[in-house]
Amino acid sequence: MSADTELVIAIDIGTTSTKTLAVGLTGQILGSHSIEYPLHTPSPGYAEQDPDVICEAVIDSVSKVMRNGGFRAQDIRCVAFSSANHSLILLDSKGRPLTPSITWADQRSAAQAERLMNDGSGLSVYSRTGTPIHPMSPLVKLIWLREERPDLFHSAHHFVGIKEYILNKLFGIMIMDHSIASATGLFNLETLTWDKEALILAGIREDQLPRLVPSTECIEGLSRETAERMGLGTDTTFIVGAQDGVLANLGIGAVEDGVLAVTIGTSGAVRTSVSRPTFDAEGKLFCYALTKDHWIVGGPSNNGAIVARWISDRLYPGKPIDEVLPLAGAVPPGSDGLLFLPLLSGERAPFWDAQAKGVMFGLTLAHTEPDMLRAAMEGVLFQITAIVSLMKQAGEKPREVRASGGFARSTIWCQMMADMLGVPVRVPESVESSGLGAAQLGLHAMDGCRGPLLRWKEMEGSLYGPDLTNHKLYQRLLPLYLSLYDRLKEPMREISKLQHASVGCRN
Template identity: 80%
Template sequence: MSVNSKIVLAVDIGTTSTKTLAVDREGNIHGSHSIGYPLHTPSPGYAEQDPVVIYEAVLDGVAHVMKQGAWTADDIVCVTFSSANHSLILLDAEGRPLTPSITWADQRSALQAERLLNDGTGLPIYSRTGTPIHPMSPLVKLIWMREERPDLFHSAHLFVGIKEYILNRLFGIMVMDHSIASATGLFNLETLTWDREALLLAGIREDQLPRLVPTTERINGLKKEAADRMGLSKETTFIAGAQDGVLANLGIGAVDDGVLAVTIGTSSAVRTAVNRPTIDPEGRLFCYALTQDVWIVGGPSNNGAIVAQWISDRLYPGQSMEEIVPLAAASPAGSNGLLFLPLLSGERAPFWDAQAKGVMFGLTLSHTETDMLRAALEGVLFQIAAIVSLMKQSGEKHKEVRASGGFARSTLWCQMMADMLGVPVRVPLSVESSGLGAAQLGLYAMEGCKGSLLRWKETEGKLYEPDETKHKMYQRLLPLYLSLYDRLKEPMHEISKLQHAPERIL
């Protein structure tokens, strides 16, 4: 690193794309590039990606941004990572993938998750690891793999996630940061080590997992071929980084008491910062690491913009989602008495039920397309409101929401969120929350982790104040909305059997 170095490269490895940002020391973005890739769903329950394609996206994204800004290696303070959670890749002894990257959205281990919840095994594991028992969890995926694909399971040399695979390709080392580890269901929050009981349950050994490192760990020794591809030096310092969710909180300044971060991208999540590991007695909220002194508590929902895209495609085929969403303003708050449970791909928080299904409730001949559209958007926000309610039960208070993700560009959706939650919603000028958080963490690491986490001067952005009348209506509707799931859970599970294996009920 040169004394004149001025740019941090933040690489955000997401579910649908990898985005690379060039960020200066004041938090200004000077360049960005996004490379998309497919999510493969060849059969019900599958959600996989090609790790080699994602690795190539990392190399090409960095190279593009370097050329875009005409940067040289001496301009780069460091390269730092944000990454999606819960992926699992089995590697052979040479570090080659034996499986695709099995993503958080994969549902094949639903039966194993249900068994852990029902036999009393799951809650003690959660209480030590902070990862709710669900098919998203690598712990549950490993149990599924051992039981259903023993050939692959027993031939594997290492079990890693997508970021660990990429770091190994770049440096020839196998490390996992505490933040990603804290979302595996295998990591003990108190000892910051792999949890012995969880490893026994998964059927793996500690030496089959990456070495654990802090999120601020500096990594050097970049392979020459990778350095050349990206336009960097072999001496360029990389920072291990963290998961995208906790970095989103940092990136939008939601690390203060009473400030919630809500991210709605393909899926959605609600998060708040605490100063030590905190768990929900019933195992409904996650607790993930940012640094040793900052932990993020919250809940993820499977349902976000994917729901808006689904209903837009069916009601308004051929039009873009950006054109469609504003049409929901023609329907009043409450969608004229129409409720939509947007559980199209099962659900994580607040229900943690992989077999949950979507429901349109209250439909009459008088309802219109815009009522159905608004009900779908409100359904996503009802899920968020339910997670916020869980966090209140755990003692977390909120006075403001910081919004990020693609939905934050929608004036209608942000105003609906303020009305739903009854608190102001602030949208920072930049919604690149995870990438900016990664850049902040990178600078903090390069400066020796001294003092508190780096805080850039906050940009106010747009503020949405709640409409009290609409908030009261949503408060009346929320208990009814939640009761629908409780009453329909059993038939949802029955119809799931028909959808996945019709012969079971014939």
């Protein structure tokens, strides 16, 4: 087999779909296939998925890429994983799920999260694990399950996430990489072991969690049946991989000082690379592992492109979102005096408030649909800008943003971001950042982790420079925007109580 016929298969397990890429050894995408699956939200606060449906999507998407691309098993240098964070599945003694996959978006443990923050134990755990206290965290989910569903909790033999469930189905092993572990709230970043105090808080034992391995761990041993279904060999090497967020930084080259990665898909995040674990005094920024020499600091937002989709569907029903977003270009910065708090799914950074709600502020009879559309788009970016402000307070000095995710296809949204942040925004030719990052990590692992992380060709694509006049306006608006949340925080909590009460009445 010649080197120019080799490729990497990258499997990116996301919240709403799994996308598999075939990636050449110099970074070119040679094929891709995506399979969507539902997020079940039967009642407020729920956000669950069927783990077996996702496992089938992994197998099927690899099969489609292999078959459609005409690739042979012997062409594959390795298969590498990327995965969404914070999922939790309870397993019985035979590895069968006792629960659905409880995703990062599930809000049912909000009361437990608030209690941990109020009694001080939350900040203590954060200072060792780097995972902010929030219902997204498996630690907080475990406490909720122990208190609210003790029948399930005490019958569980193992607690895993979605990638670990799939690896167990494919290989019969129970392992978790350091990167996924660093987002559980249970993993000590200094010792690279399960944190004893966090385990006591959760009420679980170390032997109920997967064995910890580096993100570059190599595994083999697909069953013949599964290998044939996927179009691979039983001896194909798999790289355990990492979480999608840290791999997005790698995929778009944001692993150097002053370069921020901003990803806005369904949700959003801002991340930058540091050489050792770094913590925020208030526990508002995460610190997650990539490799032993690369750690990613930043903040996630619950409310990304899902907000644009929501307002597009309501203001312009039946019209494709790609046709809707450009309409915001006719509205001046500041949306004619409208501010929109896009907190439709509660919020993580910078507020870490599961009970936060959306607010359209400043409406008059003169406002139009495009005004409200632009206000919603600006609101998503105000959240991003507030996270960047936290990172500046922690000592980061951003000089450039690398953008990825669905929003990066919108020229208006990218220009808006450059204006708001006041730094250039670069969009690569391919926005498949997590998948490309997984492929790079896979090749790094196959090379025995010798030398620095693989860096593909210099970043290309579009560059958006900031309009400084617009930037000054946004700098004036940001404190007003943040003060709206501060003033409405308590009313948001009262509304949450009424919403929960009305759900109880319906049930």
